[in-house]
Amino acid sequence: MDSLSIRLNTSFLRSRVPNLTVAAKNAGLRPATVSNLCTGKIPLGRAEIRTIVLLAELADCTVDDLIIIEDYSKKIETGIKTIDLFAPLVLNSTVGLIARPGMGQLALLAEVFHRLKNHSFKTVTLTPKKEDPGLKDLLHESDYVASGFEEITVLLSDEWKNKNVLLVVDRAHVISGELGDFNQNPQLKEVLSLTTFLMDLSGEAPDDDLPFGPLDTIWQFDAELVAQKYYPAIHPLFSISESYQLDKKQNKLQQDARKILRRYRELRALFAIRGYEKMNKKEENDFMRGQKLEAYLTQSFFIAEPYTERKGSFVKITALFDDMNKLLMEDLADLEASSLFYKGDLSTVL
Structure with missing residues (x-):
């Protein structure tokens, strides 16, 4: 689906042409067609150009005045820190989860469904x-579980x-071509937005250069984070x-966070052999900052509360980037990395 949608500026049109039905009929337009355009029953993209031009003439305005372009490329706030920071979820996008079995991809999808289905989203698996x-x-958090694409349509x-x-x-439906055929279905225009998650239960996706084909967003899972039980294990x-x-x-904070975490991983691998006491002051500062940042990005899920006995947390984007600024730019020498594991925003620990 395209990220841009067009619709008729109905309120403007009716304000300019109070007796729209009568005026449209007198202009040679079918009243039913105009009514369906106003209600959205007929998408504006399917309307004849002649119809739009005549409506603009009736309203004594330009065609551009009658068209509203809506951009659905909008970030969806998940409240999951590592996603909202590194790989934001976007309306109408296609997200590929690249993971081997047991890395937490299904738990993450279930958590995303849990968080968003109460915010005007419908969920289907x-x-x-x-x-x-x-x-x-995941199936428990789905509003609907479908057996085939026809059912979803x-x-x-x-x-x-x-x-x-x-x-x-699942990736198997991508490989079979079923998803591609589904995405070409004109009936999908009836839905306001369709955001698709592609998972892989076979564990083969990490071995392919293009595991799902073109993607808008990639959530790649990290075996190192899984081994340390740092969840969600998003790389x-x-x-x-x-x-x-x-x-x-925000872009600078994101890039600085990546830089610190990249350096932290290098230092951890290097000095695990040499000995951490051989770090110079600059390396020690980078190491400690990266360690705190990695701990901060762990997060408790609401769906896991019965198993972990940790209360789930939702971190607003504004709080997330405020925290990034503190963790990256300020001297938080007194803050221990251990105090950041599976917490929400910094206000809960500072």
Whole structure:
């Protein structure tokens, strides 16, 4: 689906032409067509140019005045720190989760569904061709579990018309070509936005250069973080979102965070052999800052509360970047990395 949508500026049109139905009929337009355009039953993109031109003449305005262009390339705030910082979720985008089994991809999807389905999003999962015990939480958090794409098409064009929808599809449906055919279905225009998550239950995606084809966003999982039980195990260096541009200040903080974490990983690998006591002052500062940042990016999930006995946390984007500024720019020598594990924002520990 395109990230841009056009619709008729109905309120403006009616304010300029109070008796719109009568005026449209007198101008040679079918009243039913005009009514359907105003209600959105007929998408503006399918309207004849002649119809739009005549409506503009009736309203004594330009065609541009009658058209509203809406940009659906908008960040969706998940409240999950590592996602909102490194690889933001965007409306109408396609997100690929690159992970081997047991790295937490299903738990992350279930958590995203849990957080967003209470914020005007409808959630649907297409039953994977391969079974996995970890699917239980994801299916529980799905508003609808579909057995096929035809079922989803009916759902989106009927019950969920004009809704924001989150869809999870397994990689097997990508390889078979079923997802590609589904995305070409004109009935998808009935839905307000469709954000698609592509998961891989086979564990083969990390071995492919293009595991899902073109993607807007990549959430790549990191075996090193999994081994340390640092969740969500999103790789801070390889997870990216190309469909959303941060503002200048946020972009600098994001890039500085990547730089510190990259340097921290280098130092950790190097001095694990040499001995940490051989670090110079600059290396020690970089190491400590990276250690705190990595600990800060761990986060408790709401769906995991019964198992971890840790309360889930939602960190607003404003708080996230304020915290990044403190962690990267200020001297927080008295702050221990151990105090940051599975906490929310810094206000809970400072």
